[in-house]
Amino acid sequence: MSRLPQIAPEQATPSQAELLSAVKGKLGRVPNLFRALANSPAALRGYLDFSAAIGAGEGLTAQQREIVALAVGEANGCEYCLAAHSTIGKMVGLSPEAIEAARRGEGTDEAGRAVARFAGAVLGSRGRVPDAELDAFRAAGFGDDAVAEVVAHVALNVYTNYFNNLVGTDVDFPAAAPLSAQQPDHAACAAGACSV
Structure with a gap:
């Protein structure tokens, strides 16, 4: 169970809502990581901006x-x-x-x-x-x-x-199988x- 609230769109402040809407526009949904990061719009914006910048890099596929x-x-x-x-x-x-x-x-x-x-x-x-x-x-x-x-x-x-x-963000993707021994x-x- 998450130790921070996972912000739902209907509970979001305007700044949280703007960021969560951008995530939904890009991914089609808002995974719980982003909903938890939205407790601090600065933390979520920092993640989104850094991720977008390095995701556009040409050094790695x-x-x-x-x-x-x-x-x-x-x-x-x-x-x-x-x-x-x-x-x-x-x-x-x-x-x-x-x-x-x-x-x-x-x-x-x-x-x-x-x-x-x-x-x-x-x-x-x-x-x-x-x-x-x-x-x-x-x-x-x-x-x-x-x-x-x-x-x-x-x-x-x-x-x-x-x-x-x-x-302890609630996992909302299929769980990764444990590795073997x-x-x-x-x-x-x-x-x-x-x-x-």
Whole structure:
């Protein structure tokens, strides 16, 4: 049960209503994350503006952005984000195998593996990525724009992971299935001691 109200349109202030209407116009509905973030129109606007800006980047594909979200969501144990990004991942063409691989900090191809591993390195090292990790990401064909965008997507996903974990946002997407016994240790991942 959510620890903050999930603002319904009929309860919204004018500033909340404007933002929630924009979300509905774009997505066709208002997921609970946005309804909970609407408790602070500034927090919701910040999310929407940052998400739109980095979503328009050219360094990562839509699938690669979802790989980052899945790797970070798994490392942070965010049930809401795993459900949402598993659904969105399917919508942008990720196979179930690619979604599971991303959650494990891996990939089903070289590019997906490189993105997931680099996102995990950024998260686990708190941005203090060793040269070898950065070189490996570049060697997989990614440029400086992709480096910057991975960091931006990690930051955005940490924001929503922490928010949902704190709030206990009611999951309104199909639940992500638990990973098998090879699931990473979230505490070890946060300390940078896992492959995610």
